[in-house]
Amino acid sequence: MVGPYLGLSAWRASFRRAGVLSNVTIPWTRRAMPEIHLTETDRLDWALKAFKKKVQKAGILAALRRKRHYTKPSEARQLKSKAAERARHRAARERKRS
Numbered sequence: 001m002v003g004p005y006l007g008l009s010a011w012r013a014s015f016r017r018a019g020v021l022s023n024v025t026i027p028w029t030r031r032a033m034p035e036i037h038l039t040e041t042d043r044l045d046w047a048l049k050a051f052k053k054k055v056q057k058a059g060i061l062a063a064l065r066r067k068r069h070y071t072k073p074s075e076a077r078q079l080k081s082k083a084a085e086r087a088r089h090r091a092a093r094e095r096k097r098s
Helices: 008-017 044-058 060-066 073-097
Strands: none
Touching: 044 060
């Protein structure tokens, strides 16, 4: 497409070229793609910053990194338990500070 907005197919093509998408199904494909609407007077650096922020909030790149390699179910359980342990420690530190 022409203009500042890249459609979903263009995104997929660019990720495929980069070697990120091979046989990966992405959970955000059914959701709306983050968009930034520009006027003629908008600055490009502002648009890139806003777009990066929206992509980060949508969790697109995090999902791509997470799904880049297969994770065995046992590894997924271990990762989940370690994350829960970190959250418990973080909550305990916050309670200690208060």
